[in-house]
Amino acid sequence: MRFPYAEVEIESTGAIHDENQRRAASDLVAATGPTDVLVLCHGWNNDIPQARRLYLRLTDNMAAVRPAVPSAASRSLVVIGVLWPSIRWSDEDEVAGGGAGFGDEAAALTDAIAERIEDPTRAARLARLVPKLTGSAQARREFLDALREQVPTAPARLTSEVGAEDSGAEGRRASGSGAEDSGAEDSGAEVDEDPPPAALLAGDPEEVFAEAGGPEVDFGLPERSGGAAGFDVGPPEQRSAGGAAGFGFGLDDVLRRARGLLNITTYYTMKDRAGQVGSGGIAALLSALATTAPQARLHLAGHSFGARAVSAAAVRHPSLHSCTLLQAAFSHHAFAANFNGRGENGFFRPLLASRRLTGPMLITHTVNDRAVGLAYAAASRLARHAGAGLGDENDPYGGLGRNGALKTPEVVQPGGELLDVGGVYHFQAGRVHNLRADSFVRSHGDVGGQQTAYALLGAINSA
Structure with missing residues (x-):
């Protein structure tokens, strides 16, 4: 690991397994005084060594591409790896x-x-x-x-929880960073999409x-x-x-x-567990890190079910800089406003509507991710939505890792691409960047490459 690193294990109930690990993570942040802290969350594994290999590959590639990221040299980063008992759901x-x-x-x-x-x-x-x-x-x-x-x-409830500021109309609108005002659409309740x-x-x-x-x-x-x-x-x-x-x-x-x-x-078992891990243990970890280093910007990145876990944590935390979802294994309507025409919003809509992000959200998606598409195709058949577009953007059951965020006012249009190292991104605060990754992400688990690392590091170092 080329960055200062600590690990925190979280149980299936959402409880932090060992408070000594949380304290060690806080102590590391206090001792190093970083400008940025990145919390990584795996998914789709039931094996801690596999999770560690993902973290090592991704962070080694972040270090390798760092010279190509503007302003990265002037900032310092600490990485916290979350370990939780996820189940491998599709080989x-x-x-x-x-x-x-x-x-x-x-x-x-x-x-x-x-x-x-x-x-x-x-x-x-x-x-x-x-x-x-x-x-x-x-x-x-x-x-x-x-x-x-x-x-x-x-699903495990995220909060009543999202904070008192969310209850008013002003707190439930899109961020003022150029996103289209979602207006009354955000006044609906968040539901399981x-x-x-x-x-x-x-x-x-x-x-x-x-x-x-x-x-x-x-x-x-x-x-x-x-x-x-x-x-x-x-x-x-x-x-x-x-x-x-x-x-x-x-x-x-x-x-x-x-x-x-x-x-x-x-899939549905892990969907529920990821919500508990995020709204419980990861949210508590973020609070501890924010208390220890209030000057540091906090960032979340999750893969597969880990993307759902970090989204659940982000909804609970008052301020994050960036959130990166790598081949996320949950609904493409999770951040949507009025996704079903009945005034109901996606479960994680408050993250965007209440202006929690001071930087960008990145979502990688690709047709190459047949694992996400497979689960949603099965769900769609069982719900009798089967048709020509099983799992695609026209399917009520479709995944972020396949299609990106849909019906979400903060999404930057037109959609972008995951770029090769050296490409120029124009990330915007409070906005969602759907990055089509067909050229560089070959499967659900292929998220540790240099192109992914370059985008993640760009979000961390964005203004």
């Missing part, structure tokens, strides 16, 4: 399709259960059902019931299996006739007959769909 091989035969698919599903289900009793229960899924409707029902038990039905689809929670298991889709989702195909997203589900009497033939797809497809359901229930 690269799963996104690509995978599974050449029954044995491969069964093994892949069994391995995924072991990796993603934290309760050993539930994991054993699910694993015992795997060999029965292709031939038994009862086994599919029991499998789905076990997954449903762990799906949160509502991508709740679990009703079918996932209570739908007929045979229909849920059919509509969930598999990991080989092709986002470019038009909708075909006969069932959600073109799968021929068959009439109800066939679906309840108990055999896989009633689905209109082969034996391996049943197992792929089981993995798809495992992914989507993991």
Whole structure:
């Protein structure tokens, strides 16, 4: 690590695991007297060494590109790495399709259960059902019931919390830094903009299996006739007959769909946990750092579910300079005003409406991020929004990591690109910069490269 660095572990409940770590982070900031403090938050991992490798690669690249960033030499930076128990929700091989035969698919599903289900009793229960899924409707029902038990039905509340200044009309308008005034649109309540689809929670298991889709989702195909997203589900009497033939797809497809359901229930579990980690432990950490070094500018950067965690923390904190969301695994309407035409705002709308950012927000997004697109495609099918644009900007279920922030007045138009090192950014305070990253981000986890580091460092050093 080329910058002064400390780590703070946060539990799944949002509590800081060891107050000595928080004190050590504050002591490091006090001892070094930096102009800027960056808090990094991983996502999508269940392995602390993986998180550390991401932090090391990203910060090493920040140090490497620092000479190319105007004014960077005149500022000093301390990095705090957050570690939290996230679950790996979609592997690269799963996104690509995978599974050449029954044995491969069964093994892949069994391995995924072991990796993603934290309760050993539930994991054993699910694993015992795997060999029965292709031939038994009862086994599919029991499998789905076990997954449903762990799906949160509502997101962790961020606050009442966002601060008293948010309750007035003035505090709920877009920042005065050139963004279009969102006016009355911001007077609506913040809601969960991508709740679990009703079918996932209570739908007929045979229909849920059919509509969930598999990991080989092709986002470019038009909708075909006969069932959600073109799968021929068959009439109800066939679906309840108990055999896989009633689905209109082969034996391996049943197992792929089981993995798809495992992914989507993991997604909603991690979505809830990330909110608790952010609004609890990361928010408390920010408060401690601000008290220790009131002269330092605070910055947040998160990857995947970690992007949701830092967004939840940002809503709780009165003043941050920048917030960078790298392939964020949550809704493209999370910062939106009146995203549904009913006057309701995205869950994190207060971060922008109440002028918490003194610098820019950056959001990287790319069609190459099939992991984010996959989860949202499955959610969209279950919500019966399936069509030609599964997971894209026209889909009510679509992700920031795929599409950037939508229906958000502070977004700078036209949208920008993630630039190569040496490119010129014009970041604006209080505004959202959607950076299309197709040229440099090849997958969901590919966020540690020099181009990403250059953009992040540019946001940290922006005026």
